[in-house]
Amino acid sequence: MPFKVQVGPPQIAIHQAMTVLVTESDGQINWPGDKGLYFFDTRLISAWSVYANGTKWDLLNGGAVNFDAARVFLTNQPFLTEDGPIPSQTLAFEISRVLDQGLHEDLDITNYGQKPVRFNLEIAIRSDFADVFDVKAKRDIRRGHINSDWTETRQTLRTTYRNADFSRSVAVSVGKSDSRAVLANGRLSFEVKVPPGGRWHCCLMYEFADGDKRYHAPKDCAADSGLSSQAKAHRDWRETVLKLRTSNEEFYRFYHQAIDDMAALRLPIEGTDHMVFLPAAGLPWFMAPFGRDSLIVSLQNILVYPEFARGSLEVLGGWQARQRDDFRDAEPGKIMHELRYGELAHFKLIPHTPYYGTADATPLYLVTLHAAWRATGDISLLQRFLPNAQAALDWIDEYGDRDGDLFQEYQTRSPVGYENMAWKDAGDSMVYADGSPVRGPKALCELQGYVYDAWVRMAEVFDALKQLDRARALRQKAAALFTKFNQAFWDEDAGFYAYMLDGEKQRVMTVASNPGHLLWSGIVPPDRAARVVGRLMQPDMNSGWGIRTLSSKHPAFNPYSYQNGSVWPHDNSLIALGFKRYGFSAEAGHIARDISEAASYFLLNQLPELYAGVQRDGANFPVQYLGANVPQAWAAGSCFALLQAMLGIQPDAPANTLYVDPDLPPWLPDVTLTDLRLGKKHLDIRFCRDGDKTRWEVLRGDAKLVKYRGAVQAREALGVA
Structure with a gap:
């Protein structure tokens, strides 16, 4: 197909249960706007941006790799450091995200230059805790109070919103990381040192809270997310x-x-x-x-x-x-x-x-x-x-x-x-x-x-x-x-x-x-x-x-x-x-x-x-x-x-019967169904056009359970008119 229709503006949307993360194609969240991290109808994160010594990164590609995971590939613009200039496109920056209760975010920077690099990676995060109805209506209303606390020893930034007995919070913690973070100018800042051909890695763990109940981030990095309970549940779904x-x-x-x-x-x-x-x-x-x-x-x-x-x-x-x-x-x-x-x-x-x-x-x-x-x-x-x-x-x-x-x-x-x-x-x-x-x-x-x-x-x-x-x-x-x-x-x-x-x-x-x-x-x-x-x-x-x-x-x-x-x-x-x-x-x-x-x-x-x-x-x-x-x-x-x-x-x-009245059109000449359930029984059935008729064959299960009944006859059997 030479042309594919994209629905809506370019963005990346992933979700799990009632948590939704919508970002720009480069993985960032620009404010003002309607993108963000939503948790039980509250936007926990309303802005997220990342810089190298104050310079923005350039997008290569980004997208969802599953409904609950995304990956973004960025590269650097030229920028200056005290050790000298870093040419454009010599640093590869990968952002990987996985939602499962909380959010796990991997930051990986690879140095493809021929000299070691040293710079500050800065992440600016803002939380407005807006109600989803306010966001959709473009209403910027602050009804409660927001407090942020940075704990140096735990490497955790917790931001909490309270309005009377309503509370939401998000805690961003540094997990496995090749350097420690500091909080400066409202940004998490890391000193990144990478030798030629080397790689710098950091995990950020986002924990969400609804009152007293906390939703912890998955501990495994995105590369290991296939081992998670969420991944197992998805495999169980596909099998079922x-x-x-x-x-x-x-x-x-x-x-x-x-x-x-x-x-x-x-x-x-x-x-x-x-x-x-x-x-x-x-x-x-x-x-x-x-x-x-x-x-x-x-x-x-x-x-x-x-x-x-x-x-x-x-x-x-x-x-x-x-x-x-x-x-x-x-x-x-x-x-x-x-x-x-x-x-x-x-x-x-x-x-x-x-x-x-x-x-x-x-x-x-x-x-x-x-x-x-x-x-x-x-x-x-x-x-x-x-x-x-x-x-x-x-x-x-x-x-x-x-x-x-x-x-x-x-x-x-x-x-x-x-x-x-x-x-x-x-x-x-x-x-x-x-x-x-x-x-x-x-x-x-x-x-x-x-x-x-x-x-x-x-x-x-x-x-x-x-x-x-x-x-x-x-x-x-x-x-x-x-x-x-x-x-x-x-x-x-x-x-x-x-x-x-x-x-x-x-x-x-x-x-x-x-x-x-x-x-x-x-x-x-x-x-x-x-x-x-x-x-x-x-x-x-x-x-x-x-x-x-x-x-x-x-x-x-x-x-x-x-x-x-x-x-x-x-x-x-x-x-x-x-x-x-x-x-x-x-x-x-x-x-x-x-x-x-x-x-x-x-x-x-x-x-x-x-x-x-x-x-x-x-x-x-x-x-x-x-x-x-x-x-x-x-x-x-x-x-x-x-x-x-x-x-x-x-x-x-209830009658232990699967009625069928197949009439496959010419454009769909054959269909095989596997694990078609009738109560607790499972059937595999192949339907295939034969001239202007559609035949069927039971490949697995009791063939006597499958019977022909015309759709009109079925309507008449159920109806009263």
């Missing part, structure tokens, strides 16, 4: 997840980068097995627990790593709202949107403690519970999370349906709440056909689909738990919603569903991608599915790099906007699953091809959160959206959902 081989190099790279991205975005859950995680949303701003994001990512990963679903159910169930709190848009039974840990959240100056401004996370919690059970066969999951599920069902009835008309509506009650509470949460994303903003409680189409799907799935759950009356009641409600929704939202002339009903219960006939989610949820009658699919595949919606969020014919269309014309990979992956659910395999494969080809243009085959909805014309490439998160969890997860759509895999572990 679903593995893929294919002759299509493009999709192979897409898949394996997605696996690495998901490894990077795991948040460990305290008190659980070391392989149970909650998926974070994305780097650099969203390394935090989320509701909607974590649930959709768990569904995308259900074949690849079902433990994500277990982690999401655990964490989000633990934070499920117990009482009404209008400032946080909380209501009993509601699943949260976002949880933050910084100073603003600590003092409740923002509602993210957690904030509950999402209308879709609660039904998606129920969908995820069912999917996790079907993938694992673990009925104890249903028993464990049944109280959460019942509270979520009650919320749907009592609060999600604000006016008792069977439809889900949302509107914030908080003075700082979100205007929009679905996945399209931008303030300008909900527009009438003339481009003006929709006001009042909004009944988005996909919310009705999610609730329908949740009721249908939970009916099956109650069947399994022998609560047949509750199952019957949910199926009756789902049938009533199916009928009423298709009467109220369908427009026969347009052959499409309304985007939403506004506050006056009038249809908003804006053409957007949201009705594609209705196919995924199964709320569309079969005789209407072809018209929905056909409308989404029209050129004004299908950019050639994926389906746009908004029609290019709409007055509000802007391909460079956040959600009014851009392309979101996760949106496309759910639409592709919906296409497959109604038997439109070719169209699902078409979307998969567009997204996979788009991924091939991005650096590392790494899909960003979104990209511009510019029309593909055969001579261009996908265009970045400025500010997109990368890596981003549901962008990476889109690869897995697209694969599931093409193979038609339907796990039914």
Whole structure:
């Protein structure tokens, strides 16, 4: 591929759990700016720069070598010393960093000159302890007090921030070093002496503290980081997840980068097995627990790593709202949107403690519970999370349906709440056909689909738990919603569903991608599915790099906007699953091809959160959206959902059966899956095109477990309409 698209300005971003380090390409942190070392939503280091006798270094190359490690190669500009001049490019300076609890930083200087050198290496470090929300808003507000202490004997510089009972600190200690440090003029200074061909080395250890809890830096240098517990956990992850081989190099790279991205975005859950995680949303701003994001990512990963679903159910169930709190848009039974840990959240100056401004996370919690059970066969999951599920069902009835008309509506009650509470949460994303903003409680189409799907799935759950009356009641409600929704939202002339009903219960006939989610949820009658699919595949919606969020014919269309014309990979992956659910395999494969080809243009085959909805014309490439998160969890997860759509895999572990309905497109002639889990069983399966059919062969495991069932038949078996 002759051209690779880079997302965002050049920078280096590494992270581990809820610690994120974002620097310039030369490894430094320039202030003012938004880069820095962030720890639980607080910027511990806001400036970091290094000098040789006061002279800056020149960048050669720098980048992340893993999600938790980076390496930068610098060389010297000419500078003077008392022993004489040092010519340019005679010193090599390598900065290596590894995050694991704390940060380990290696500084290595090699003298390629023919004379010994002696100079001062100075490192300037500043800590502003800014809240991540203040940084994003470009607010420079100091609410507390900062103190720094240098301990000569321990070679440690500790900087502490306190505001009442909120405290953060960072301690920078000199580890193994060829010379001692002094603190002068606010800088750590080392006298560096290097003979010709010699090398000077120093380790800096960054320890973080959240109140009384300390996070120690790894002791091993970056060269030995492969021996760390973090490296072992990554190897365990790679051994555990679903593995893929294919002759299509493009999709192979897409898949394996997605696996690495998901490894990077795991948040460990305290008190659980070391392989149970909650998926974070994305780097650099969203390394935090989320509701909607974590649930959709768990569904995308259900074949690849079902433990994500277990982690999401655990964490989000633990934070499920117990009482009404209008400032946080909380209501009993509601699943949260976002949880933050910084100073603003600590003092409740923002509602993210957690904030509950999402209308879709609660039904998606129920969908995820069912999917996790079907993938694992673990009925104890249903028993464990049944109280959460019942509270979520009650919320749907009592609060999600604000006016008792069977439809889900949302509107914030908080003075700082979100205007929009679905996945399209931008303030300008909900527009009438003339481009003006929709006001009042909004009944988005996909919310009705999610609730329908949740009721249908939970009916099956109650069947399994022998609560047949509750199952019957949910199926009756789902049938009533199916009928009423298709009467109220369908427009026969347009052959499409309304985007939403506004506050006056009038249809908003804006053409957007949201009705594609209705196919995924199964709320569309079969005789209407072809018209929905056909409308989404029209050129004004299908950019050639994926389906746009908004029609290019709409007055509000802007391909460079956040959600009014851009392309979101996760949106496309759910639409592709919906296409497959109604038997439109070719169209699902078409979307998969567009997204996979788009991924091939991005650096590392790494899909960003979104990209511009510019029309593909055969001579261009996908265009970045400025500010997109990368890596981003549901962008990476889109690869897995697209694969599931093409193979038609339907796990039914409770019935000890893996149903498949494969239809590989010509561009992807073969796929071999290794360690595909069905409950506690493992299968290796090869899928291969044979003419216009796709055959499969079980290479390992019990072949009798794998059976054909058409995706349409599967939808009919689950649905009530």
